[in-house]
Amino acid sequence: MFRTERFLSVVNPDTGLPAWYFLTREGRRGPFSSKTNAQLALYQYVADYARQGLACRRTRLLANS
Numbered sequence: 001m002f003r004t005e006r007f008l009s010v011v012n013p014d015t016g017l018p019a020w021y022f023l024t025r026e027g028r029r030g031p032f033s034s035k036t037n038a039q040l041a042l043y044q045y046v047a048d049y050a051r052q053g054l055a056c057r058r059t060r061l062l063a064n065s
Contacts, residue, residue, distance in 0.1 A: 007038055
C-alpha cells in the first residue's frame with residue numbers, strides 16, 4: 001500500500017512559531033498550534049467523513065476502531 005505523510009509544519013513568518021497542517025484529497029487543513037492538535041483534527045475529520053457515508057469501507061473501519 002502506498003502511504004504518504006499527512007502532516008506538515010511551516011513557520012509562521014509573523015510569529016516565528018510552527019503552524020501545523022494535515023493533508024487530505026480535498027486539500028490542506030489547518031493551521032493548528034501543534035502536531036498533536038492536527039492529528040486530533042484529522043481523526044475527527046475522518047470520523048465525520050465516515051459518518052456522512054462518504055468514506056470507503058477501509059476508512060470507515062479505521063474511524064470506528
